[in-house]
Amino acid sequence: MEYNWDWGVLFREPYFGWIIDGIGWTVTVSIAAWIIAFTIGSVVGVARTVPVRWVRSAATVYVELFRNIPLLVQLFLWYFVLPEVLPREWGLWMKREMPLPEVTTAIIGLGFYTASRVAEQVRSGIEAIPRGQSMAGYATGLTTVQLYRHILVPVAYRLIVPPLTSEFLTIFKNSSLALTIGVLETTARSRQITEFTFQGFEAFTAATVIYIVITLTVTAFMTVVDERAKIPGFITGGR
Amino acid sequence: MRETRAFIERLPSTFRAVLGAGALVVAFGSTPAIAQELTGTLAKINESGTILVGHRETSIPFSWIDSDGGDPKGYSIDLCMKVVDKVKEVLEKPDLNVRFVPVTPQTRIPLLANGTIDIECGSTTNKLSRQEQVSYLPTTFITGTKLLVKKDSGIAQLEDLVGKRIALAQGTTNERVIKAMIEEQSLDIDVLNVADHAEGFLSLETDRVDAYSTDHILLFGLITRSNSPEDYEVVGDFLSYDPYAIMVRRNDADFQLLGTRVIADLFRTGEIKEIYAKWFEPFPTSDAVSEPPTDLLQASWRINAFPE
Structure with a gap:
């Protein structure tokens, strides 16, 4: 292959600074979106199992809506369409006054999308708990709220650490879609370096390594969490 | 070889010139009369009876295909057709076959270099780095x-x-x-x-x-x-500064000269203004937008209006 390799380009300014900057945005967007996803996902996931019909329906609508529209389309809807359908002042605020409009939109879009997936994990966690536990809870005089608070939710979360790890990893990789609405995260920066230096192989190798390092770190962290959290002998607790 | 050369160098200069001319006759004397004048692209067109015109598909209003799917049209296409007319005249082939070949920014230079097209009529910026691969006719449009x-x-x-x-x-x-x-x-x-x-x-x-x-x-x-x-x-x-120009093959002085002559004629006679107005005043896609030639472009036309 006729190609002039130049790994040094990755460590020259301004490109090195771009990469560091890109990693910063990848991590920021992912973590912030994860906080939203985990919070909303927990609420919706629990709502999908409660014995109140309209709450269950509302939660189902949320999950199906956000889970079935491609993330890329959702980002465009949040970014380009939402400000136009809101009252003019609100729309202008979203486009101009809102701090870091692209980043904020990416975090919200990614967070709401991932929340629907987290919700499904939470629901499956709760449903994996044998019915006997709920019945025993009610038999000891717990209310529904107390049942969830003391039995179902704590056990469910300990069961779903492995699948949640996957969702957590996915959010880092999905954060690269934020480049389509102008967030200069790792992938966007790699593209930019390619366009400026024509050293595409180096730039994307760097991006690959960065994503692997980030996700392996997350995996290691979640493994520790899983070790601490898993319930010995519980059927879905082992792997 | 060295001895021959030394021998020639010792000869009087007039004699050397005669010797050189003789060598040329020996080298090219066997080719037919008409081909003696035709080289490169012109010879290729003469031989095949077809001129291959490279065009873009969406470069409005330079070179594009309309939704009706007909032949490509636009400012650059019109200019190229003038060159084609001149080729017909020079080769004395009024029914020369014209074939349009679509190109993209990625393919235009390789396709021109390998002979798939003979002339590129699109919206290509004349850049020195590209001149390592191709040649250009005089600038026909200036953007930036x-x-x-x-x-x-x-x-x-x-x-x-x-x-x-x-x-x-x-x-x-x-x-x-x-x-x-x-x-x-x-x-x-x-x-x-x-x-x-x-x-x-x-x-x-x-x-x-x-x-x-x-x-x-x-x-x-x-x-x-x-x-x-x-x-x-x-x-x-x-x-x-992005000057657009028609691309032709590199190292083909005859064809380039023919093209330059056609374009310079258009500039000198002012015919270029009519062709320009047809495509830019107003835009073919909207009557509301009109872009008269900039001062810079008009100056460029005049500078390149070489006398015959």
């Missing part, structure tokens, strides 16, 4: 980086954007030019990175940014496709 803004914004140049936002398409030369200017003059202008022209225009349309920037002629194209063309205007000086 400009700003697209809303009419009521009061923005007339890049400096007016201080404290405001501009959208730039990732990977374009325009992105680099504007970012370099912002850095050089340490202007406080916020940049929004967008993926392509359509998204950049959408950002401007929805007031997300105050300006969008790319080649000025492409900005007009964007305006013609908007819902309310009268709300937008293209402002500022050219922030970069």
